[in-house]
Amino acid sequence: MTQAAIPTARDKGLIACERCGLLWPMSGEHSPCGRCGHKLSSRNTGSIQRVWAWWLAGLMCYIPANLYPMLVTDMLTSHSASTIVQGAIEIAHHGDLPIALVILIASVAIPFAKFAAVAYLALSIRPLGRFRARASAHRRHQLYELVEYIGRWSMIDVFVVAILSALVQLNAAASIHPGPAAVTFALSVIFTMLSAQAFDSRMIWDVSPDAAPTLKEETP
Amino acid sequence: MTQTPLQPIGQDDLIACPSCDALYHVRVPQVGERATCARCETVLIAPKSNAMLRIVALSITNLILVVSALFLPFLSISRAGFYNATSIMDAILAFAQGPMFLLSIAVGALIVVVPMARMLLTLYVVAPLEFGAAPLPRAAQAFRLFESLKPWSMAEIFVLGCGIALVKVADLATVDFGAAFWMMGVLVVVVLLQDNLMDRWSIWRALEKRA
Ligand SMILES: [Zn+2]
Ligand SMILES: [Zn+2]
Numbered sequence: 001m002t003q004a005a006i007p008t009a010r011d012k013g014l015i016a017c018e019r020c021g022l023l024w025p026m027s028g029e030h031s032p033c034g035r036c037g038h039k040l041s042s043r044n045t046g047s048i049q050r051v052w053a054w055w056l057a058g059l060m061c062y063i064p065a066n067l068y069p070m071l072v073t074d075m076l077t078s079h080s081a082s083t084i085v086q087g088a089i090e091i092a093h094h095g096d097l098p099i100a101l102v103i104l105i106a107s108v109a110i111p112f113a114k115f116a117a118v119a120y121l122a123l124s125i126r127p128l129g130r131f132r133a134r135a136s137a138h139r140r141h142q143l144y145e146l147v148e149y150i151g152r153w154s155m156i157d158v159f160v161v162a163i164l165s166a167l168v169q170l171n172a173a174a175s176i177h178p179g180p181a182a183v184t185f186a187l188s189v190i191f192t193m194l195s196a197q198a199f200d201s202r203m204i205w206d207v208s209p210d211a212a213p214t215l216k217e218e219t220p
Numbered sequence: 221m222t223q224t225p226l227q228p229i230g231q232d233d234l235i236a237c238p239s240c241d242a243l244y245h246v247r248v249p250q251v252g253e254r255a256t257c258a259r260c261e262t263v264l265i266a267p268k269s270n271a272m273l274r275i276v277a278l279s280i281t282n283l284i285l286v287v288s289a290l291f292l293p294f295l296s297i298s299r300a301g302f303y304n305a306t307s308i309m310d311a312i313l314a315f316a317q318g319p320m321f322l323l324s325i326a327v328g329a330l331i332v333v334v335p336m337a338r339m340l341l342t343l344y345v346v347a348p349l350e351f352g353a354a355p356l357p358r359a360a361q362a363f364r365l366f367e368s369l370k371p372w373s374m375a376e377i378f379v380l381g382c383g384i385a386l387v388k389v390a391d392l393a394t395v396d397f398g399a400a401f402w403m404m405g406v407l408v409v410v411v412l413l414q415d416n417l418m419d420r421w422s423i424w425r426a427l428e429k430r431a
Binding site for chain 2: 006007008009010011012014016018019020021022023024025027028031034035036037038042094099137138141145148151152153155156158159160161162163164165166167168169170171173174178182183186190193197201202204205
């Protein structure tokens with residue numbers, strides 16, 4: 001049958017605890033869950049402000065993360081400090097085009113896509129907004145899970161800087177130090193994760209275009 | 221509390237999907253099978269045989285691995301007669317000088333403190349249940365914390381980061397994996413196995429019944 005045929009806890013006048021899943025009567029809104037202590041809310045409507053706040057903080061950290069060097073390399077004869085994009089270009093000049101592409105996708109394209117995806121999801125659930133998402137709730141839910149899953153992996157760039165800085169300490173021969181972008185990049189990843197976590201995915205389904213077919217069936 | 225305490229509803233026969241709020245009648249699947257949400261495919265119930273005992277065993281394995289991997293070298297590098305070996309502790313302290321020490325704290329938290337805390341919380345919550353005792357005080361809060369820390373446990377990302385670091389310095393110097401690298405590799409598998417065994421619904425029910 002259509003997906004919209006499945007009732008929600010809210011339809012039945014119930015609140016499911018977001019953490020432990022226990023069901024409570026609607027009158028329990030805003031009081032703590034009796035099993036795990038988490039504050040009950042049927043829909044975390046206030047969370048959209050938090051989503052945007054973290055989103056903006058993440059974006060503001062992401063800009064300097066791309067303008068300042070991530071790594072500073074000191075060799076016997078040379079000193080170089082390169083941003084993420086410069087690092088990828090250097091690798092491409094060495095002839096390693098595939099690796100350069102992987103770095104560009106992982107460190108530039110994916111973070112950018114994450115900002116776009118969270119913004120799209122947040123806009124798509126505004127019930128009164130003029131913006132109407134064309135993707136089905138199912139697709140948007142998949143997008144949300146993808147963002148949640150991929151978000152943490154961006155931290156890999158910071159770990160690589162940490163590993164390289166600790167590892168490549170060969171006195172005069174070669175040494176690597178973290179650049180200022182390592183800090184802002186890490187903050188950007190953390191803020192985007194918090195932004196995605198603040199998002200209440202249950203709201204994706206509330207203003208779902210999937211609900212339209214059943215409405216049409218009722219009023220032919 | 222000044223209000224009259226709320227009564228939970230239908231904990232035996234109703235379950236709501238945490239991701240999309242769809243409401244279902246509980247139908248506990250066979251051991252090894254999973255009940256998923258028909259709308260968003262979130263796993264709702266996934267009973268495993270002997271899950272609690274295996275979770276406890278894996279947590280202990282995990283803790284031993286982290287603690288012993290902490291100070292052993294995980295990568296070593298040599299070039300032109302110079303040699304350096306790095307432990308996870310060194311990688312955490314890579315940012316320790318100057319204003320970047322906050323990053324050191326963050327890296328240490330994400331790759332060591334959070335994963336270890338999650339394992340200790342698991343033991344605290346699951347071990348008494350496995351051995352038939354009453355849950356320890358605040359076990360529900362501990363389990364809630366365990367779940368919310370999940371995205372912040374990044375040991376597996378760190379292990380992959382080692383691989384990338386290796387590629388990056390391959391033409392600069394000779395790099396070798398140390399014992400700790402392989403221990404962290406095993407740890408990633410252990411964490412995956414444990415996440416797979418963890419059935420939220422069963423654990424919440426067990427916590428509730430024995431409280
Ligand atoms: Zn709860
Ligand atoms: Zn669902």
